[in-house]
Amino acid sequence: xxxxxxxxxxxxYAGIRKDKRDDLAIIASDAPASAAAxxxxxxxQAAPVRLARKHLEATGGEARAILANAGNANCxxxxxxxxxxACCRAAAKELKSPMTQVLPASTGVIGVEMDASLxxxxxxxxxxxxxxxxxxxxxxxxxxxxxxxxxxxGEVPFNHGMASIAGMTKxxxxxxxxxxxxxxxxxxxxxxxPGPLASMLRRSTERSFNRLSVDGAMSTNDTLILLANGxxxxxxxxxxxxxxxxxxxxxMQDLAEMIARDGEGxxxxxxxxxxxxxxxxxxxxIARAIANSPLVKTAIAGSDPNWxxxxxxxxxxxxxxxxxxxxxxxxGVPVCHRGLAAEFSEIELKKKLDASxxxxxxxxxxxxxxxxxxWTCDLTEGYIRINASYRT
Amino acid sequence: xxxxxxxxxxxxYAGIRKDKRDDLAIIASDAPASAAAxxxxxxxQAAPVRLARKHLEATGGEARAILANAGNANCxxxxxxxxxxACCRAAAKELKSPMTQVLPASTGVIGVEMDASLxxxxxxxxxxxxxxxxxxxxxxxxxxxxxxxxxxxGEVPFNHGMASIAGMTKxxxxxxxxxxxxxxxxxxxxxxxPGPLASMLRRSTERSFNRLSVDGAMSTNDTLILLANGxxxxxxxxxxxxxxxxxxxxxMQDLAEMIARDGEGxxxxxxxxxxxxxxxxxxxxIARAIANSPLVKTAIAGSDPNWxxxxxxxxxxxxxxxxxxxxxxxxGVPVCHRGLAAEFSEIELKKKLDASxxxxxxxxxxxxxxxxxxWTCDLTEGYIRINASYRT
Numbered sequence: 133x134x135x136x137x138x139x140x141x142x143x144x145y146a147g148i149r150k151d152k153r154d155d156l157a158i159i160a161s162d163a164p165a166s167a168a169a170x171x172x173x174x175x176x177q178a179a180p181v182r183l184a185r186k187h188l189e190a191t192g193g194e195a196r197a198i199l200a201n202a203g204n205a206n207c208x209x210x211x212x213x214x215x216x217x218a219c220c221r222a223a224a225k226e227l228k229s230p231m232t233q234v235l236p237a238s239t240g241v242i243g244v245e246m247d248a249s250l251x252x253x254x255x256x257x258x259x260x261x262x263x264x265x266x267x268x269x270x271x272x273x274x275x276x277x278x279x280x281x282x283x284x285x286g287e288v289p290f291n292h293g294m295a296s297i298a299g300m301t302k303x304x305x306x307x308x309x310x311x312x313x314x315x316x317x318x319x320x321x322x323x324x325x326p327g328p329l330a331s332m333l334r335r336s337t338e339r340s341f342n343r344l345s346v347d348g349a350m351s352t353n354d355t356l357i358l359l360a361n362g363x364x365x366x367x368x369x370x371x372x373x374x375x376x377x378x379x380x381x382x383x384m385q386d387l388a389e390m391i392a393r394d395g396e397g398x399x400x401x402x403x404x405x406x407x408x409x410x411x412x413x414x415x416x417x418i419a420r421a422i423a424n425s426p427l428v429k430t431a432i433a434g435s436d437p438n439w440x441x442x443x444x445x446x447x448x449x450x451x452x453x454x455x456x457x458x459x460x461x462x463x464g465v466p467v468c469h470r471g472l473a474a475e476f477s478e479i480e481l482k483k484k485l486d487a488s489x490x491x492x493x494x495x496x497x498x499x500x501x502x503x504x505x506x507w508t509c510d511l512t513e514g515y516i517r518i519n520a521s522y523r524t
Numbered sequence: 525x526x527x528x529x530x531x532x533x534x535x536x537y538a539g540i541r542k543d544k545r546d547d548l549a550i551i552a553s554d555a556p557a558s559a560a561a562x563x564x565x566x567x568x569q570a571a572p573v574r575l576a577r578k579h580l581e582a583t584g585g586e587a588r589a590i591l592a593n594a595g596n597a598n599c600x601x602x603x604x605x606x607x608x609x610a611c612c613r614a615a616a617k618e619l620k621s622p623m624t625q626v627l628p629a630s631t632g633v634i635g636v637e638m639d640a641s642l643x644x645x646x647x648x649x650x651x652x653x654x655x656x657x658x659x660x661x662x663x664x665x666x667x668x669x670x671x672x673x674x675x676x677x678g679e680v681p682f683n684h685g686m687a688s689i690a691g692m693t694k695x696x697x698x699x700x701x702x703x704x705x706x707x708x709x710x711x712x713x714x715x716x717x718p719g720p721l722a723s724m725l726r727r728s729t730e731r732s733f734n735r736l737s738v739d740g741a742m743s744t745n746d747t748l749i750l751l752a753n754g755x756x757x758x759x760x761x762x763x764x765x766x767x768x769x770x771x772x773x774x775x776m777q778d779l780a781e782m783i784a785r786d787g788e789g790x791x792x793x794x795x796x797x798x799x800x801x802x803x804x805x806x807x808x809x810i811a812r813a814i815a816n817s818p819l820v821k822t823a824i825a826g827s828d829p830n831w832x833x834x835x836x837x838x839x840x841x842x843x844x845x846x847x848x849x850x851x852x853x854x855x856g857v858p859v860c861h862r863g864l865a866a867e868f869s870e871i872e873l874k875k876k877l878d879a880s881x882x883x884x885x886x887x888x889x890x891x892x893x894x895x896x897x898x899w900t901c902d903l904t905e906g907y908i909r910i911n912a913s914y915r916t
Contacts, residue, residue, distance in 0.1 A: 173840075174836060174839040174840045175838070175839035175840075175841075175843070175844060175845060175847060176835050176836055176838075176839030176847040176863075177839075177847075207832075208832065208835060208847070208860075208863055208864055208865070209864065209865075210864055241832075242832030242833075242835070242836065243831065243832045243860070243864070243865040244865070351836065352832075352835075352836050352839065426818070426907070426911070427911060430907075430908055430911035430912040431911065431912065433908065433912040434911070434912030436912070439635065440597075440599070440600060440633070440634030440635045440744075441634075443568050443600060443634070443635075443744075444566060444568055444634065444743065444744050446567070446568070447566040447567035447568030447569075447744060448565075448566045448567075449567075451567070452567060453567060455567060455568040455569075455600070468600070468635070471568075471600055472600055472601065472602055472635070473600070473601075473635040473636070511908060511912075512908055512912070513905040513908040513909060513912075515818070515822075515908070516822055516825065516903060516904060516905045516907070516908055517905060519818070519819060519822035519823065519826070520822040520823065520825040520826030520828070520903075520904070520905075
């Protein structure tokens with residue numbers, strides 16, 4: 133898969149985290165790129181989140197680089213904003229750009245002061261290492277408790293050529309205590325202005341990252357940035373933009389699904405497919421309730437075709453529906469028909485639920501065309517071990 | 525503690541559940557009692573929930589008996605309503621009362637047809653066993669996965685004597701798959717009309733059972749019934765009613781706390797105390813978010829003073845507050861001061877968090893007087909083992 137043109141990547145070990153893995157990374161566009169971002173809606177927002185938002189406002193949606201670190205969230209600290217500013221200022225100097233064209237993102241421990249000099253002192257090495265091909269190095273540097281790096285690619289056929297999209301993300305796991313955060317960075321070489329770019333990102337986020345739940349926790353640092361530097365020379369028509377948005381959404385859905393699959397302690401990715409709701413919003417609300425139910429998630433972990441828990445979770449979602457009009461399928465097998473137990477072979481279905489991909493389909497008859505897909509993972513003892521293990 | 529006058533209790537094994545423990549129980553008032561109830565707000569409601577509501581409407585809030593069974597929720601079944609009606613009708617015949625004066629309640633498997641003849645065939649033995657002292661037998665018969673029976677008592681000093689309140693409940697655990705449900709039955713010998721009784725129950729539920737979360741799951745069968753038979757001959761004045769309601773609330777809070785302590789796999793009861801919010805509702809919303817956070821609950825399981833997770837969970841609650849004005853205490857020890865890390869001995873605090881009672885205090889400065897207590901439990905590997913263990 134071709135990487136988008138006009139971006140360079142680098143990562144290095146700055147000493148922010150204890151284990152000696154790269155913890156500082158940069159994604160730099162050769163020319164200023166249109167930039168859009170969505171951030172956590174948590175009332176508690178880390179300094180880099182606040183600063184990135186401020187920078188985007190100041191530039192009207194233009195950026196040269198994303199500067200990211202793992203190992204410290206730079207959140208709930210006395211020096212948070214000063215540190216984030218110092219890091220951006222130093223990176224901007226190397227780039228010979230205004231400071232506002234650098235977007236910071238951090239993940240790691242909350243409530244521990246971060247040493248800006250670790251970052252600024254590592255910038256020469258970081259910039260030294262910039263290369264068009266080190267995309268995956270960056271995706272590894274932002275990993276905290278992720279078991280695998282998460283990258284996804286897309287190509288968009290325009291009339292005059294092919295534009296590329298490349299995205300990376302890190303998981304919402306909190307394997308080491310005080311660590312959290314989803315970070316996502318998506319780059320394209322299509323030429324799109326900041327305004328429409330922001331709309332596309334917002335809509336695509338709604339259909340990807342906002343349909344994902346590992347443990348219902350929302351970080352103080354969640355950040356998703358989309359850059360479009362136009363290096364392909366391709367400027368989509370309004371029709372082509374729709375194609376672009378579709379591919380963008382696929383790439384982002386790929387990334388979201390990877391996070392679900394790599395959830396803390398997870399053995400299975402679970403897709404909750406809701407159809408026939410009043411509208412998409414209602415469908416998503418039902419899907420979210422099912423996906424957040426620890427009882428459903430432990431049942432999936434145990435390959436238990438326990439549809440009563442699914443029906444009950446949906447019933448508690450706040451969405452109105454008639455339970456007598458509900459059909460539920462697990463792995464394609466009808467388990468609940470019009471709100472009542474369907475006939476199925478429990479032994480065979482258990483075997484099917486041992487798969488690493490599980491699909492719950494929740495259908496309402498005759499209410500509407502609302503539909504959604506929502507991604508989560510099973511809930512295993514591993515999740516608990518990971519999150520309670522601080523003392524051991 | 526004196527049991528309220530004028531009630532008799534019985535339980536027996538009717539063969540509804542597999543293991544041979546009593547699974548059918550009755551609480552009978554010698555005379556018709558004022559009755560009030562609150563039920564699950566799940567869209568999926570078991571037949572006994574629908575029938576009990578219908579009976580209360582028909583009588584305007586009067587009942588002779590509560591007929592409860594464990595082992596089958598009588599929910600999402602073809603014959604649900606017919607079964608519930610047959611059971612109530614047969615019990616009413618024994619009581620020589622209208623059928624509408626019997627309130628049914630069930631807990632157990634969802635989606636499995638229930639055999640009414642198991643209940644009706646056991647009624648002679650059940651009524652044979654009625655006794656004023658078998659209160660705890662009933663509290664044991666409604667247990668499903670509870671480790672301990674849960675009962676609480678109160679006495680209310682009126683001008684002309686002492687009225688009694690006795691309550692029992694069962695936990696919201698779901699240790700055996702497809703089992704859920706909180707059932708609660710509270711009896712008093714004070715004389716109170718159905719109207720005010722219902723208001724008292726509603727308000728007290730708000731301050732007790734509605735401030736409880738084990739795993740965020742809401743059953744299809746949750747039922748809480750309050751009976752007042754007036755057997756003490758004491759009819760409280762409007763002032764005395766306030767005292768009565770206070771004691772009723774204590775009894776119900778005791779029961780709710782017992783459920784938290786006996787949560788699935790739980791080793792610790794956790795009390796989340798929020799103060800200084802805009803109003804009580806906002807305080808409860810923050811407390812609920814903290815109590816429902818698997819990350820907070822696993823941290824408590826691991827005795828990890830991880831206040832960042834608490835602050836982050838509160839920030840995601842949807843309530844607006846200024847993070848810089850938040851103080852957090854764990855076991856009385858300040859861990860977060862004005863949104864930043866406080867100085868504390870991690871080793872000493874870990875030791876304190878090993879206690880079976882943990883208290884999280886979340887205080888907002890200068891926003892208001894909103895305050896709440898919310899109960900939950902820690903989240904351990906036991907919870908997962910229990911809920912995913914169906915296949916083993």
